[in-house]
Amino acid sequence: MSxxxxxxxxxxxxxxxxxNLTFSVQGGSLFGFLxxxxxxxTTTMRVVLGIIRPDEGQVTWNGTPFRRLGRGFFGYLPxxxxxxxxxxxAEHLEFLGRIHGLDKRKAQIETERWIDRFDLGELxxxxxxxxxxxxxxxxxxxxxxxxxxxxxxxxxxxxGLDPVNTALLKExxxxxxxxxxxxxxxxxxxxQVEEICEDIVLIDRGRLVLHGNLRQIxxxxxxxxxxxxxxxxxxxxxxxPGMELLTSRADFQEFRLGEGVDPNxxxxxxxxxxxxxxxxxxEPSLDQIFVEKVGVGx
Amino acid sequence: MIPVLVKxxxxxxxxxxxxxxxxxxxVLVFVGLSFLPPLIERxxxxxxxxxxxxxVYEQPGKSSIFPFLQQVSVERDGFTVRSxxxxxxxxxxxxxxxxxxSGLLLVDGPLYTLVTADASNMMLNDEIENILNLAxxxxxAVRLGLSAEDVSxxxxxxxxxxxxxxxxxxxxEEVDSAAHAQAMVLAYFxxxxxxxxxxxxxxMVASGVAEEKSSRIMEVMVSTVKPLELMLxxxxxxxxxGLLQFFIWIGTGLLMNTMGSSGALGMMLGIxxxxxxxxxxxxxxFGLYFVLGYxxxxxxxxxxxxxxxxxxxxxxxxxxxMMLIMVGFFGAYISFLNPNSGFAVATSLIPFTSPMVMFSRxxxxxxxxxxxxxxxxxxxxxxxxxxxxxxxxxxIGILMYGKRLTLRQVLMLVRE
Numbered sequence: 001m002s003x004x005x006x007x008x009x010x011x012x013x014x015x016x017x018x019x020n021l022t023f024s025v026q027g028g029s030l031f032g033f034l035x036x037x038x039x040x041x042t043t044t045m046r047v048v049l050g051i052i053r054p055d056e057g058q059v060t061w062n063g064t065p066f067r068r069l070g071r072g073f074f075g076y077l078p079x080x081x082x083x084x085x086x087x088x089x090a091e092h093l094e095f096l097g098r099i100h101g102l103d104k105r106k107a108q109i110e111t112e113r114w115i116d117r118f119d120l121g122e123l124x125x126x127x128x129x130x131x132x133x134x135x136x137x138x139x140x141x142x143x144x145x146x147x148x149x150x151x152x153x154x155x156x157x158x159x160g161l162d163p164v165n166t167a168l169l170k171e172x173x174x175x176x177x178x179x180x181x182x183x184x185x186x187x188x189x190x191x192q193v194e195e196i197c198e199d200i201v202l203i204d205r206g207r208l209v210l211h212g213n214l215r216q217i218x219x220x221x222x223x224x225x226x227x228x229x230x231x232x233x234x235x236x237x238x239x240x241p242g243m244e245l246l247t248s249r250a251d252f253q254e255f256r257l258g259e260g261v262d263p264n265x266x267x268x269x270x271x272x273x274x275x276x277x278x279x280x281x282x283e284p285s286l287d288q289i290f291v292e293k294v295g296v297g298x
Numbered sequence: 299m300i301p302v303l304v305k306x307x308x309x310x311x312x313x314x315x316x317x318x319x320x321x322x323x324x325v326l327v328f329v330g331l332s333f334l335p336p337l338i339e340r341x342x343x344x345x346x347x348x349x350x351x352x353x354v355y356e357q358p359g360k361s362s363i364f365p366f367l368q369q370v371s372v373e374r375d376g377f378t379v380r381s382x383x384x385x386x387x388x389x390x391x392x393x394x395x396x397x398x399x400s401g402l403l404l405v406d407g408p409l410y411t412l413v414t415a416d417a418s419n420m421m422l423n424d425e426i427e428n429i430l431n432l433a434x435x436x437x438x439a440v441r442l443g444l445s446a447e448d449v450s451x452x453x454x455x456x457x458x459x460x461x462x463x464x465x466x467x468x469x470x471e472e473v474d475s476a477a478h479a480q481a482m483v484l485a486y487f488x489x490x491x492x493x494x495x496x497x498x499x500x501x502m503v504a505s506g507v508a509e510e511k512s513s514r515i516m517e518v519m520v521s522t523v524k525p526l527e528l529m530l531x532x533x534x535x536x537x538x539x540g541l542l543q544f545f546i547w548i549g550t551g552l553l554m555n556t557m558g559s560s561g562a563l564g565m566m567l568g569i570x571x572x573x574x575x576x577x578x579x580x581x582x583x584f585g586l587y588f589v590l591g592y593x594x595x596x597x598x599x600x601x602x603x604x605x606x607x608x609x610x611x612x613x614x615x616x617x618x619x620m621m622l623i624m625v626g627f628f629g630a631y632i633s634f635l636n637p638n639s640g641f642a643v644a645t646s647l648i649p650f651t652s653p654m655v656m657f658s659r660x661x662x663x664x665x666x667x668x669x670x671x672x673x674x675x676x677x678x679x680x681x682x683x684x685x686x687x688x689x690x691x692x693x694i695g696i697l698m699y700g701k702r703l704t705l706r707q708v709l710m711l712v713r714e
Contacts, residue, residue: 051517051521081514082518099302
């Protein structure tokens with residue numbers, strides 16, 4: 001079971017938003033879809049969901065073109081949130097259930113279940129426009145899951161949620177994951193992606209930059225990040241060519257080791273400079289990989 | 299899927315303040331119309347001159363108009379006349395002002411001058427002129443030696459009838475001109491309904507689409523629903539709202555109609571008979587052209603709504619569509635005068651104007667069966683083609699934000 005996006009290209013007049021992009025998402029995985037602003041994430045998601053047709057390439061699920069999968073197959077939370085402002089919460093959720101293929105009874109039952117779960121009981125008869133942004137987002141997120149879709153595509157699902165609701169949503173997502181549902185989500189918060197996702201794809205300017213299992217990607221980047229904590233001359237590293245200071249924190253300093261710099265040599269130099277409290281070679285964080293690959297801050 | 303969309307469209311709007319207010323206003327208009335005749339009576343009574351009092355000042359010697367005016371004053375209530383020839387002209391003026399008379403009539407040969415304190419009362423001036431004309435024509439009749447019968451036969455109108463021959467009925471059928479007048483008022487009324495409905499509900503469709511765009515619900519919708527379904531759901535939803543409103547209004551009219559002889563619809567149509575005399579086929583034709591015209595225009599309005607990002611911009615793009623509708627309305631109005639003119643025949647085939655023009659022609663004239671079939675077919679094909687093209691524009695437009703597309707870009711999109 002897997003989603004395969006093969007050689008997707010989408011142009012808007014003279015701009016190529018997605019350029020010959022190929023990636024696959026293992027069925028049942030939690031998949032992170034990353035890229036800087038304007039990289040073509042939203043366009044790619046729209047192509048995957050069949051909202052817009054690619055100029056070239058196609059997206060399939062187990063060999064079936066996406067357009068032939070039923071309405072109930074997807075749940076989509078776009079980055080630009082939106083609901084019908086005049087409709088009432090329960091009525092709106094029921095409507096979203098219905099357009100995703102639930103019959104009337106099932107839509108009502110699921111609406112009740114999710115309203116309970118997300119503690120929206122008091123707001124049930126309020127109009128959407130009377131709700132806070134956070135609650136509107138809760139309603140819309142529920143709307144994407146009400147019909148228990150096989151594939152959830154969530155664009156920045158946590159932005160705008162308070163910690164309690166973030167935790168609740170995470171719990172719900174992990175639960176669906178356990179039941180074998182596929183979840184693709186995009187976020188600028190690399191720590192969240194790191195926390196949840198197993199596989200990622202990173203795109204920039206419509207092109208593929210990185211793709212694969214997050215752990216393997218990190219490993220393949222090499223243990224080039226060094227954390228040192230030292231009592232003594234902290235500036236000892238100035239004379240070692242190829243060392244680059246990344247961050248200087250109260251508890252440690254973090255360096256990137258250049259090509260051909262021997263960590264053991266650095267350790268010996270550090271020991272001469274003072275008492276070494278910490279010396280650790282670590283994998284780069286997703287944040288660092290992102291910055292390195294894309295060249296701009298996330 | 300479409301029923302779910304239609305239902306949402308319908309239920310969320312039917313409870314809306316704007317819809318309820320326009321419906322109630324419409325009902326009030328219909329109820330108000332049934333009270334119109336007594337109101338009009340009162341109103342017109344207040345502006346028609348009640349009492350007319352004239353002083354006539356004549357140069358002596360000539361044959362006098364005064365006896366003829368006196369004769370009219372005997373026949374007519376609320377009109378008195380006296381001679382002021384024995385007075386000085388100045389004194390006569392003063393009398394008009396002091397006694398509040400309607401005026402002083404100065405007679406100088408064939409020239410009659412009304413001297414009055416208030417020259418702006420047109421109704422009064424007209425009335426005095428009528429009286430004077432009557433007196434003058436009698437005066438002239440006497441001078442020419444004509445009898446009273448001669449005079450009345452001189453002014454009696456010809457008995458004019460119209461008979462239309464067709465290849466089928468050789469003698470031709472006599473046209474009932476009263477019925478024709480009724481048909482004309484009826485056609486005008488229904489034409490106006492089509493015109494209003496196209497503009498009102500068309501705009502509702504366009505702003506509905508823009509609303510979905512500006513609230514950004516659109517992206518969720520098109521990820522599950524086909525754009526064409528979404529468009530049809532909106533068009534049918536708004537259309538059924540419109541039908542409900544019309545049923546309520548016409549129902550009110552019927553109710554008022556049966557409640558009194560001064561019925562609303564009867565009054566409006568200028569007929570005293572109840573509405574049931576409206577021929578069934580007229581109603582059916584109305585329904586057909588109403589539905590087809592609505593579908594054609596609503597899909598264009600939907601595409602227009604998809605071209606803008608915000609509701610406030612809707613009015614900019616719908617202007618050109620509204621102008622098309624107005625052209626249709628005036629085309630129909632012109633074809634009232636001659637339903638079988640080349641202009642009327644042409645505009646009854648053009649799909650943008652045919653719902654209004656052809657409908658009027660069917661009610662008023664007798665277009666050939668071929669023309670009717672051709673008009674319906676052209677319209678039907680246009681509805682399908684229009685929905686297809688609009689669907690394309692809609693599909694692309696609904697996810698475009700920011701700058702409005704130019705007409706050329708739209709055409710390029712359609713060709714893609």
